[in-house]
Ligand SMILES: Nc1ncnc2c1ncn2[C@@H]1O[C@H](COP(=O)(O)OP(=O)(O)OP(=O)(O)O)[C@@H](O)[C@H]1O
């Protein structure tokens with residue numbers, strides 16, 4: 001289908017009233033007793049609502065969607081970081097997303113220690129961000145593994161560069177795709 005060029009900026013992984021409530025439960029620093037399985041299912045549930053309420057209707061209207069974080073995040077954080085396994089996480093997410101598949105995924109490649117410093121410079125960070133640095137290193141390695149598994153779907157962006165340079169890389173990565181969609 002020819003897509004029109006309206007960009008729909010969507011929040012992650014909330015983006016709807018219900019998804020935001022689920023996200024608050026996941027990231028609440030007080031929920032220290034949450035099991036890894038519960039965490040994985042809640043991310044999938046939040047994503048299911050997002051797909052149902054926002055993504056599918058927007059796709060039907062021919063809109064181009066930019067979404068921060070999608071299934072790959074769960075594959076690496078819950079599948080690898082939490083040790084549940086990529087296959088199980090893929091299974092529950094396949095059920096959640098009803099066949100929706102991104103045309104392209106941008107992976108902002110940066111040393112996990114630098115990323116964590118950036119993200120926690122203003123506050124102490126959410127329940128996931130407060131995990132030990134080794135967890136974040138595993139997640140980072142997980143993203144590299146996922147990139148090897150799906151080389152054509154994922155484009156690497158060097159996020160160690162300044163914001164202007166990062167923006168230029170993003171434009172270069174998505175421009176061919178936008179041209180394809182408009183032709
Ligand atoms: N290229 C860059 N160089 C230096 N600082 C950066 C760069 N890109 C982002 N930052 C800073 O790093 C912090 C986190 O960036 P950003 O909000 O883009 O990450 P995020 O993963 O979307 O965060 P979250 O989703 O948790 O809000 C912000 O304070 C932002 O200003």
Ligand SMILES: Cc1cn([C@H]2C[C@H](O)[C@@H](COP(=O)(O)O)O2)c(=O)[nH]c1=O
Pocket residue numbers: 012013027043068069070071073074075077078126128129
């Ligand atoms: C979508 C998703 C996210 N996470 C983790 C990653 C972050 O530490 C927090 C919050 O996400 P944000 O978008 O950076 O604010 O949640 C995760 O573990 N699994 C996921 O599927």
